[in-house]
Every structure is written in C-alpha cells, then in structure tokens.
Amino acid sequence: MSTLDPRGTSSGAGARIVGTGVGDGPGPDVMASATLDGTKVVTSDGEDVGKISDIMLDVRGGRIAYAVLSEGGFLGMGSTLHAIPWSALTLDTDAKRFRVDITAQQLKDDPGFDKDHWPAMADVTWGTQVHQYYNRSPYWATTRELDPGIDSDI
Template identity: 30%
Template sequence: MSADEARELLKLSDTEQTVALGEVDIRGYQVKSRDGEDIGKIQDLLIDPVDNRVRFLIVASGGFLGIGKEQSFIPVDAVTGINEDQVNIDQTREHIAGAPQYDPELSSTQAYQEAVYGHYNYMPYWTSGYVLTGYPFPR
C-alpha cells in the first residue's frame, strides 16, 4: 500500500485496543454541532491500525430502541472540544445530514473516504501535509 491510499479501518470495539493512556474514550458521548444542536451519540471509533490513530467517529442518531437509527461518518478533524460527556464539532446539523451515511462495506475504500473528507472540506489523512487536528487532539 502506498502513502497515497486509504487504509482499512477497524471499529475500536472490534479490536482489543483501547484509547491511549490519559485520553478519553468518547464512545457513548453526545455530539453537538457548532450551533449547539444535538447530532447523536458516538457509537464507535474507526481506527487506522497502521498508525494507531482514530480517523472517524460513527455517530448514531434517531430511531427508537435501535430501530431506524442512522449512522453518520464524521472525520475526527471536526472535533473542536470534549467535555464530561459531550463532543463538540465544527459542523452544522444540516451539513452532517447531507454527508454520505456510514457504510461498513465501503468505509475502508479510498473513494468513499475521499467523498466523506470532501463533503466536510478536510484533507484526507493519507495525503502529504495532513496534520491530525481532531480527537484526541481537539483544536
């Protein structure tokens, strides 16, 4: 695999890994838009096992008892702050609603990840000059 390709991503919950010592495991935290609107709860974190970095948040919203739940696929670059049980991101609810939905079959493909990064206007992590700015290092 070259440095110009997306990598296979794994759900943190499907591995035996944990978040780095001293960092907060934000799974289950509420996500708030930049306008303070509820987006949903972080269901899982997608990690890049090569660099041991979190690359995306999987955020569940809507539904009742798990029925009809939608899952958003949000780059960690959107994280601007973390409180006791809340993650703040720099996107609006409307913008997130228009993003590609999380699809576990496509989540590790370069085309799918490029579409997600493009929608949110972030540089993909595999491109030259990328600097991790989101969780666990919020701006």
C-alpha cells in the same frame, strides 16, 4: 506541518480538546476509546444530533480514522450512522460532549449509512468524499512530525 495548541500538544489531524476537564488518571489527551462511546455530539449551530457509537481505527496507519455518529432512531433501531473525520471533532471536556464542525442541516443532508450496510471505510475514494464533505484533509494525507531525537529508520 502541525501546530501546537495552547497546551503545547499537536493539533495536526487529531480532534481538538477544549475546556478545563483534566482529572486524575488518563484523559483527556489519552483515553480508552470505550470511554467515548455514547458521548453526545453537538453541531456548530448548537443542535444535539446524536451520540458516538464507534471509533474506527486505521490499523495499518496507527491512527484514528473516524468517529461514527448514531443519529436518531430508538434504542439503536432505525438510526442513521455517519462517519465523521476525527479532525472535524472537538472534545469539550467542560460540557462532556463532542462538537462537530458542521451544521445540523448539513449533517442531515449527508445520507450516512445503516448498521447493516457499512461503507468500505478503507476505500480512498469514499474516504476522500467524506473528508471533503467535512472540509478536512484526509487523515492519511496528514503527516506527523517526528521528534528529531528519534531515529526514523527504526
């Protein structure tokens, strides 16, 4: 069962949003994924560990599965990539960055992958291990509450 955050939005399997950054147009509740590419990521202990390089969608399930963090390297060369469960992130609209609920050392201890050797992200075993590492329930195991006014048989 999901809960409501202070603004009344569901806080189930999505990224949390904090801050006062509400402007004209879309965002921060609904945004183009390209808007988030290049957004800095800071760990729970305050270290800047890289930037979002990709947002991975579960096409069949219609959900965001992971944000891919690019850590280190120069101009994308030699960087380590990390798949971070979307629910492990908090978008800080005031600081215009994501916070990840893990320490910098824990992130560095995660072996990650490189741009030429991506894991099979649809593999349940791999996905379960990633979610366990970030102490999160797998996104595919989280159910959405349906609006009682919507016919779920559609």
